[in-house]
Amino acid sequence: MNAERPFIRVVNVSYRYPDGTEALSGINLDIYQGEFMAFVGQNGSGKTTLSKCLNGLFNPTSGDVIVDGLNSKTTSISQMVRRVGYVFQNPDHQLFNSNCWDEIAYGPRNIELPEPEVKTRVAEAARVVGLPETYFGEHPFFLPKGMRQRVAIASILALQPKVIIVDEPTTGQDARQSLEIMDFLADLNQAQGHTVIIITHDMPIVARYARRVVAMGSGRILADGPTAEVFSQPETLAETFIEPPHITQLAQRCRSLGFDPGTLTVEDMLRQFKELVA
Amino acid sequence: MAPIIEIQNYSWRYSYAKMPALNGINLIIEEGAFVGIIGPNGSGKTTLAYSLDGLIPSQYRGIKQGAVNILGREVEAYPAGALQKLVGVVFSDPEAQFTAMTVEDELVFGMENLGLSVPEIRERLEWVTELAELGHLLEKPPYEISGGQKQRVALAAVLAMTPRVMILDEPTSMLDPVSRKRVFDVLVRLKEEQRNTIIVIEHNLENLASLADRMILLSNGELLLEDETHAFFEKMDLLLENGIHPPGAMLFIHRLMQEGYYASRLPLTVDEAAACLTEVVARLKPPGPASSRG
Amino acid sequence: MNKTLLGYVPEQSPIYAVHPFVKLFFLLVVSLFPMFIASPEWNLALMLFILGLMWLSRVDMRVLRIYVPMVISMGSVIFLSYTVLGGVHPEFGLAARIAGVNIYWERIRDASVVYARILPMIFTMVFFLSTSRERDVIVAMRSVRIPFVVTYVFAMALRAAGMVLEDFQIVRQAEQARGFDTAGKSIPYRIRKYVMYMIPLFALSLRRSEEFANALLARGYAFTGEASRVKRADYVLTHYSFRPADLLLTAAIGLAFAALLVLRFGFGYFELERSWFIAWLKTALD
Numbered sequence: 036m037n038a039e040r041p042f043i044r045v046v047n048v049s050y051r052y053p054d055g056t057e058a059l060s061g062i063n064l065d066i067y068q069g070e071f072m073a074f075v076g077q078n079g080s081g082k083t084t085l086s087k088c089l090n091g092l093f094n095p096t097s098g099d100v101i102v103d104g105l106n107s108k109t110t111s112i113s114q115m116v117r118r119v120g121y122v123f124q125n126p127d128h129q130l131f132n133s134n135c136w137d138e139i140a141y142g143p144r145n146i147e148l149p150e151p152e153v154k155t156r157v158a159e160a161a162r163v164v165g166l167p168e169t170y171f172g173e174h175p176f177f178l179p180k181g182m183r184q185r186v187a188i189a190s191i192l193a194l195q196p197k198v199i200i201v202d203e204p205t206t207g208q209d210a211r212q213s214l215e216i217m218d219f220l221a222d223l224n225q226a227q228g229h230t231v232i233i234i235t236h237d238m239p240i241v242a243r244y245a246r247r248v249v250a251m252g253s254g255r256i257l258a259d260g261p262t263a264e265v266f267s268q269p270e271t272l273a274e275t276f277i278e279p280p281h282i283t284q285l286a287q288r289c290r291s292l293g294f295d296p297g298t299l300t301v302e303d304m305l306r307q308f309k310e311l312v313a
Numbered sequence: 314m315a316p317i318i319e320i321q322n323y324s325w326r327y328s329y330a331k332m333p334a335l336n337g338i339n340l341i342i343e344e345g346a347f348v349g350i351i352g353p354n355g356s357g358k359t360t361l362a363y364s365l366d367g368l369i370p371s372q373y374r375g376i377k378q379g380a381v382n383i384l385g386r387e388v389e390a391y392p393a394g395a396l397q398k399l400v401g402v403v404f405s406d407p408e409a410q411f412t413a414m415t416v417e418d419e420l421v422f423g424m425e426n427l428g429l430s431v432p433e434i435r436e437r438l439e440w441v442t443e444l445a446e447l448g449h450l451l452e453k454p455p456y457e458i459s460g461g462q463k464q465r466v467a468l469a470a471v472l473a474m475t476p477r478v479m480i481l482d483e484p485t486s487m488l489d490p491v492s493r494k495r496v497f498d499v500l501v502r503l504k505e506e507q508r509n510t511i512i513v514i515e516h517n518l519e520n521l522a523s524l525a526d527r528m529i530l531l532s533n534g535e536l537l538l539e540d541e542t543h544a545f546f547e548k549m550d551l552l553l554e555n556g557i558h559p560p561g562a563m564l565f566i567h568r569l570m571q572e573g574y575y576a577s578r579l580p581l582t583v584d585e586a587a588a589c590l591t592e593v594v595a596r597l598k599p600p601g602p603a604s605s606r607g
Numbered sequence: 608m609n610k611t612l613l614g615y616v617p618e619q620s621p622i623y624a625v626h627p628f629v630k631l632f633f634l635l636v637v638s639l640f641p642m643f644i645a646s647p648e649w650n651l652a653l654m655l656f657i658l659g660l661m662w663l664s665r666v667d668m669r670v671l672r673i674y675v676p677m678v679i680s681m682g683s684v685i686f687l688s689y690t691v692l693g694g695v696h697p698e699f700g701l702a703a704r705i706a707g708v709n710i711y712w713e714r715i716r717d718a719s720v721v722y723a724r725i726l727p728m729i730f731t732m733v734f735f736l737s738t739s740r741e742r743d744v745i746v747a748m749r750s751v752r753i754p755f756v757v758t759y760v761f762a763m764a765l766r767a768a769g770m771v772l773e774d775f776q777i778v779r780q781a782e783q784a785r786g787f788d789t790a791g792k793s794i795p796y797r798i799r800k801y802v803m804y805m806i807p808l809f810a811l812s813l814r815r816s817e818e819f820a821n822a823l824l825a826r827g828y829a830f831t832g833e834a835s836r837v838k839r840a841d842y843v844l845t846h847y848s849f850r851p852a853d854l855l856l857t858a859a860i861g862l863a864f865a866a867l868l869v870l871r872f873g874f875g876y877f878e879l880e881r882s883w884f885i886a887w888l889k890t891a892l893d
Contacts, residue, residue, distance in 0.1 A: 054610075078459055078489045092780050113786045121784040127814065128774065129781040131806035145786035176810050180354075190785060207405075207486050209354040209516055210558040236489045239561065276491045281519055281583060282561030288587035292594050301565045308569070308590075312597040368821055394829040402825040408770060409818035412826075414741040414762055421842040426827035428837035431845060438842075454611070454741060456769050467822075474827060 041065035042197060042230060043089060043119070048098035050084055050254075058084040059254045062098070066232070068197065071224045073241040073262075074234045076251035077276045082234050085251070086200050089232075091115030103197070113146045120196035124203040126183040130175040135166065135186050138175055142194040153193075160189040163227070164219065181212055192223075198230040199223065205237045213237070217244050238280040242266065242299040250275045263297030317478060317510050318342040318365060323379035325360055325369060334360040336534040338379070342512070342527075344477070347504050349521045349542075350514045352531035353556040358514045361531065362482045364388070365512070367396040383478070398427060401476035405483035407463035408455075416458065416466050417451040423474040441469035444506075445499050461492020468499055478510045479503075486516060493520065500524060519560045522546065522581040530555060546579050562586035569593065612769045613736040613744070615670045622664040622738045626853040627747035629860075634735040636864050638728050643871045646882030647723035654727040657734050666737045674733060682722055689718035702892045712892060716885060723884075741765050746847055755839055763819075770815065771808055778807045 045064040051057050059081045066072065066089075074082040087093040088100050091107045100107040103118050123129055132138040139160050143153040161171070164185040170178065175186050184204075191199060201220065205213035221244055224231045235241060241248060241262065248265040250258040252275040258265045266272070266279040269287060278284065286298035286307075293311050298304050320340040326333040335357045342348055352358050363369040364381050367388045381388050383399060391399075404410050413419040420441060424434045442448050445465045450458055458466075464484055471479060481500075485493040497520040503511065504524060515521045522528075528545040530538040532555040538548060546552070549567045552559060559567070562583050569575040575593050580586040609616050622630070637657075641650050662668060690710050699711040739747070741762070748758045787800065870876040879885055 077491055078461075087780070090784060092783055112783055112788045116784055116786045123777065123781045123784070125777075125811075127810050128777045128807055129785070130810070131803055142785040145788070194786065207483075209352075209556060211353060211556040238490075239558070278490060280561055281563075282565060284583045285562040285565065285586050285590065288583060289590050289594075292591060301561055301568065304561075304565050305568055308574075308594075311594060312574075363821075366825060368824065372821065372824065394827055397825060397827040402821075404818060404822060404825070406815070406818055409815045410822040412763055412766060412819065412822060414745065414765060418742065418745075418762075418843055422828075423826040425839045425842060426829075426837065429840060431840045431842060434840055434842050435845075454769075455766065456612075456773065470826065 039067070042068045042103060044099075044101040045085070045088070046099045046101065048085075048088060048095040048100060050081075050088060050093060051096045057254055059088070059095070062254075062256060064249065064256065064259070066198070066230065068230055069224070069228055070230050070232075070247055071221070071245050072230075072232045072247045072249060073245035074232060074249050074251065075236070075238075075241060075275065075277055076257075080251040080275065081254040082249075082251045083202065084254075086121065086202070086232065086234055089198070089200065090119035090121045092121065116142070116196065117146060117194055118196050118198065120191035120194055120199045122188050122191050122199065122201045122204075124206065126175075126180070126187040129187050129190065130183060133174055134172050135161075135175055135178075136171040138186055139190045139193050142190055146194065156193045156195065157189075160193040163192060163223070164189040181208070181215075184216065196229075198232065200232045200234065202234045203236070204233055205235065205240055213240060220244070238266075238278065239282075242280045242283065250277060252276070263295075263299055266299070267296035269296075315344055316341045317344040317384060319380075319382040319385075320364075321380045321382070323364065323381055324377070325364060326376045327360075328374040328376070330375075332534070334375075334534055335364070338536050340529070340536060340539065342510060344510050345508045347511045347524055347526045348513070348529060349525035349527070350512060350529045350531060351516070351518065351521075351557055355533075356531040357534040358531050359482055360534075362402060362480050362512070362514055365478070365480055366400045366402045367391060368402075394426075397476075398474065399476055400478045400480065401471035401474055403464070403467045403471050403479070403481040403484050405486050407460040407467065407487060410467045411455045411463050414454055415451070416447060416453050416455075419455075419466055420447075420451075420470045420473055423470050427474060437473045437475070441473045444472070444502055445469040446495075459492065461488045461495060464488060464492065464496050465499060468496065472503070472509075476509065478512065480512045480514075482514045483516065484513070485520075493517065497521075497524065518557070518563075522560065522563065530557070532556075542581065543579050546581070566590070609740075611740050612765050612772075613739065613741065614673075614733075615667060616737060616740055617665040617667065620665045620738060624852075625856065626750070626847055626849050627739065627743040628750040628849065629853050629856050630735060630739055630743065631747035631751070632857055633860055634731055636860050637731050639864070640867060641724040641727050643867060644724070644877040645720055645879045646877050646884060647719050648882060648884040649877050650723040650727050651884075654730050657727060657730045661730075661734050661737060664734075664738050666734075670737055671733075674729070678726070678729065681725065685722050685725075686715075686718045689721070690714045693717075712889065715892065716879075716888065719885070719888065720879070742843065746843055749841055749844060750847075750849075767812070771812065774808055774811050775804065778804050781807075 043066040045062050048059055048062040049057065050059040062085060074086060076082045084093060088095050088107065091110065091112050094108050102115065105114065107115060130138055132141060136157060139157045140153050143156050166185055166189055170182065175183055178186065204216050204220065208216065217240055220231050223229045233245065245262050247260065248258065248262050249256055250265055250271065257275050258268060258271045266283050267287065272279060280299070282301055282304055283298055286294040286304060287296045290296050294304070294307055298307065318341070320338050323335060323338040324333050325335045350358050350361065360369065365383065370377050370389065383396065388396060411419055413422055420438055421434055424437060442451065445468060447465060447469060450462060455463065485496050488496065500511065500513070501524060503509065513521060522542060525542050528540065528542050529536060530552065537555065538545060538551060546559060546563060549559060549564070563579065563581065563586065566575060566580055566586050566589055574597065575589060580589050609618055640653060644650050691708055693714045695711065699713045701709055702712040702715060703710045745758050745762050748761065
């Protein structure tokens, strides 16, 4: 964690829906550049609402969200999305241009960048997500699901936000596809320096990729810390109705044998086992 | 028990595709079995599910070879609407399956289609409502209930038609873990109380492994492996090669087996794995001063 | 208040004790009343009566705010089209001259009459929508023996509309997340851009419709053949019983309509010549 100032500060944020339900209450959170975080929690816990407050889609009913020094309440949406990108779960909710190139160019054009700049950004974004040039003229609707998701991510990347929030990157994907998309996000984080926040239910993926976990329940943050630490607190997790990944559960079940309750991977477990019986 | 589903050398190619979605499938499923089907996306799992329900070939254009027999008859030989009484399908998208305006109407729809009388409907309605724990939701419209609740409604609605075979095509892929668990709880009860044949297609193995009697691996349209569950998971390398990620605990014990620390039955749940691990550690840990760590 | 696809309905209300058929009957019959009433004051009184019924049914009167813009714009359109765009008859009396356009008395009179007729019709519909949950509408249709297919298509349309509305919210947010901002832009710009929303909604509906059709088939619904002619139990109707009070209400509505017709055609009530409002309006404009 850097000692520099946080890129995003969430200060005492509450959010109440028009019909009165309180989705968030008293949220305090600091997000630094270069983090790889996961927001976890049951449906209705507020993780999606919180994420949407981070990029200005929602304005908190009280409290402040400060992104890169700008207060989300007084900043226009086009300024906000240049800093915090949000990729929705279902690419079909986002894609509507008749070809992929225009789709990725949509964001930069919206924020009124000059056309040469737009071209550069589109090419760069397509390269980063691994979208071959042959797809540029294709209609997004007919692409396979994995490609559509990449186009959606590219269209957000073209805005070059420092923070990118991805809603459920692995839902409905098989194991190989999940790893592909997560490896790609990890690369964005390590090699390109983006802050990546994933909203997900997939605990093994969280264990493997996220360095920090924010667990939410009933509109509050119930746990916020390094992944192993959060997963090794069964009481807190029970409150969020989250179960840690399978291997972590095994380690916790065998805690009395000497296993670390924060074990995140099979390799780590194996290493501990060998040390124990050596 | 007698076989209820017999698939002989079955291939299906969608008319828009170059490659067949399913290629030369041979499979026999006995009545009353709980079968899990796994495989990467695009391996043909959904195609197989639709073939068993008659949706393929009646709703989709393509070329069929071989035979799919339910209760000794080919799927095409059943008149419209008759096969659906025998085979029920729950799909993966909770939104797209909810066609009525309240939960109760949804549950009742299938039964009305079968021409059941009001007293029969009432009785079955009570039964599935209790089984799937939907009692407090009966009057609610679809936009007031969660995805997980909708899936339980879909399950109950299909169950109310008392099909002999129930197929669930990735029923929990769009759900959060709690909802997922609740759907599987219903399946557990179903397995204990009823004698339907249940076929579940899933990516998430943690819940499925402990329930299924037999497992099937599909990859690229071919049936690569079909076996009783423990034996199935023992072929871990084949599974990993084909993009399956077994639950972490199972994988760990498998590694122990590979390295010679353990040589017995593969555990399917965390509890079983913990028991295994405890036993192995006890057997192998060098005896020494009482180590009261934890 | 509960939100339904058709509007807002109260959580508790005496109207829920009434069989949906009666509500539908009320809607259909009372909507016809204004056709036989020419004098605006009677139509406006009818509208007030309907509003009174809404209040008695514990409908939250704030829902009316939703309809105010529509009522105003409709009124403007009617007056404009009658007065400015309407034809001229040599016998028409000139009431005013605005910006070089002749405004004739008869046109104003006709516009007022039409507007006063439309208002109670609108509010009868609003009353129905504000006191009926989706299920009530469907039950009302089934109870008059509308073929199952029709009611089912209607129910599915409602359901589909609901899903589209949900999708719409998400699509709007997704576009905003890509910098789409209509703040401070012109109306034509906004309209052009809103058309964009249709595309993802369309794509989503297309994808869902295949699953929807599969789900219907999986529930044994057959569109043709022997299976489609099965006798349906109509289980939902078991929740509603037609009681003596319902019969009385239905009869009352029917009698009211009959009385209306008798007064109109037998005794010449509700005609323009006898209307105080029209008389007042004429003197006000002269």
